[in-house]
Amino acid sequence: MNETLGLPELDRDLDLTPTGGAEGDDERRFAADLPGGWSVGGGINGGFLLALLGEAVRRTVPERPDPVTLAATYVGASTAGPAEVVTRVLRHGTLTSVAVELSQGGALRISALATFSDLTLLSDEVATTGEPPALPPVEECPVSSDAPPEFRRLAPLVERFEMRFDPACAGWVAGRPSGRGELRAWFRFPDREPDPLALLMVADAMPPVTFDLGRPGWAPTVQLTVHVRAVPADGWLRLRQHTRNVAGGFFEEDCEIWDSAGRLVAQARQLARVPRA
Incomplete structure (x- = not known):
């Protein structure tokens, strides 16, 4: 029986098959089948791939189930089809460090370092000067499925979730970008609540911020680092990029x-190539 039947789409698509090593070993190998539905431009979305690496790490160190930070270098574009993920534990502890790589056809595609822990054990202390983005009500924000057809063809991953853009940052949809280089939006999955692993994908879910600069197109990620700060509350997420x-x-x-409780639950920075004209 297929154990992924009935799971939310993201969880089904992050499924891995162990092919080397056993539970408890410091080195593990997994087979994956990268689905084209998470693609954008010329390859699979970098955030989805980061979540896939995170799933492999979580299976390698189940006692430390949550990502704290994951830093990935994208050596080459990953495409739909078979892939192999290899993990190697570098250090066990409250913060466990793991090296993880993804390859296709014997060619390295991503090399990453991950730190995992148990976020439910973190201190409740919060001291921040940050403020969540002020967004209009969800029902007043245009949905990503209303984006131009050429954008939806470029990025079929937008069909995997619901994203509603702040109208003040959505001028690019009609060919009138603001030029400020900022995007803000509501985000949710249609069939699951957010969790720490899913935040790795969400961190790269929005269109490239260059869209707001009048530079649309695929922006290949060179390096992406995500810091997960807390277990998110259920409900809509608010994104600012x-x-x-x-x-x-x-x-x-x-x-x-x-998250819906007004907490900063994840931060990310990436370096990407400017889309070609």
């Missing part, structure tokens, strides 16, 4: 993820 510097054919993209 911005850039301050486009130079040399690259741009940085900073993302904040706030």
